[in-house]
Amino acid sequence: MPFLDPKYEKAATLRVQRRPKQLAVIDQGGCTGCMVCVDFCPVDCIExxxxxxxxxxxxxxxxxxxxPLCIGCTLCAKYCPWDTIEMFSFxxxxxxxxxWTLREVVAEQWGREPVQEAPAVRPRRRDLERKAEE
Ligand code: SF4
Ligand code: SF4
Structure with a gap:
């Protein structure tokens, strides 16, 4: 896998030795597929x-x-125009x-167990929270 930013290459290598404090998670219910986050990810781990x-x-x-490849740099969460990426502890x-995953390709691509059986439709977390507050 190519590393887009050499500045982060060391961090990506260390990633296998020491786990990051935080990781990015995409709420796919709010994702538009604009791919802005893909451009910002320094270790090319957004598919x-x-x-x-x-x-x-x-x-x-x-x-x-x-x-397993995310180094927790927060860039994707910072620049997602739809504010649908959040950082969590490892x-x-x-x-x-x-x-938060509706559809996935990573598990199949790398021969790993899928995160889950993705549901066909899932309401967005933020909408559920708003509803609960009303
Ligand atoms: S930047 Fe946000 S909305 Fe765009 S593809 Fe990435 S997660 Fe989806
Ligand atoms: S926090 Fe986002 S941009 Fe940074 S490595 Fe993880 S997925 Fe890539």
């Missing part, structure tokens, strides 16, 4: 997930973070990611 219709894969695209990120 594009095609839309659900194989005949129209560019419709309803999402992105997914390959958590352990919490792995707990929360399955609930």
């Amino acid at each position: 594009l997930v095609p839309g659900p219709d194989p005949d129209n894969p560019n419709v309803h695209k999402l992105v997914e973070i390959d958590l 352990d919490d990120a792995y707990k929360i990611a399955p609930d």
